Amino acid sequence: MREDVLRLMELHNLDQLIHDTENQRAAEFEKKLGFQMDGLNKLKEKREQVAQDIDPETLSLYDKLRKRYQWPVVPITDNICLGCFIRQPTSGSTDHESLRNCENCKRFLYELQG
């Protein structure tokens, strides 16, 4: 697995964690259950560290897709992007180790098994 794919996945996961924490209703629910939720600034610092390790062009596209679709990294299964559900052209790259974008929506794709 290429490092750039893993970094994007980590960035996405951090953005989602930050998003969930900033969702007042969800955060209040967790606090009521007894979970501690006071480290949001640490998460934001970590997010900036991870973003710095991603090349600027890729990060720029990630941020653009984030604004457009909310979640810019999605699985691909049976050659179908699970963001827009469009089948990818079979003539395209079959190198599953490389960073790929959906031919239609441009979201970043990763193979998900299991």
Next chain:
Amino acid sequence: MDNPDLASFFHHDLYIPDLAPKDKEDTLRQMVDHLVKTRGLDYGNVILNTLMEREKLGSTGIGKQVAIPHSRSLGCNELTVIFARIPKGIKFDAVDKKPVHLVFMILAPYQDKGNRYLPLLGKIVETVKDDKRRKILINTDSFDEFLKILEG
């Protein structure tokens, strides 16, 4: 979500009755390793990193010897619960500072289409806050008995 639904989230192959971790991080690592080996997942490190980041937000050790590390992650494709019993207990930065003996790890895909993730979290907390049921969960290494307790 009633108790029979809660039991349906647990599976024998993701039930670890005797984990012996070195510390909190090792607890999470061993449980994720178990999941990866059992279910053939590719992204163990992605899942582990997400859980560690969630712990930076605040410990998921909710007291009464219980921790419920949880997160959504691109590394998993369905709502999954892995359970570990730690007979000797482990320090988990729990809110009551006491060692943790029961760990319920919940992993959700990045999109929770059925909106089941947070209700599941709530149901597990409700179950383990019952002193009688929690004591049985701590003392049993039988998956069948474990399920009976969850079923109420």
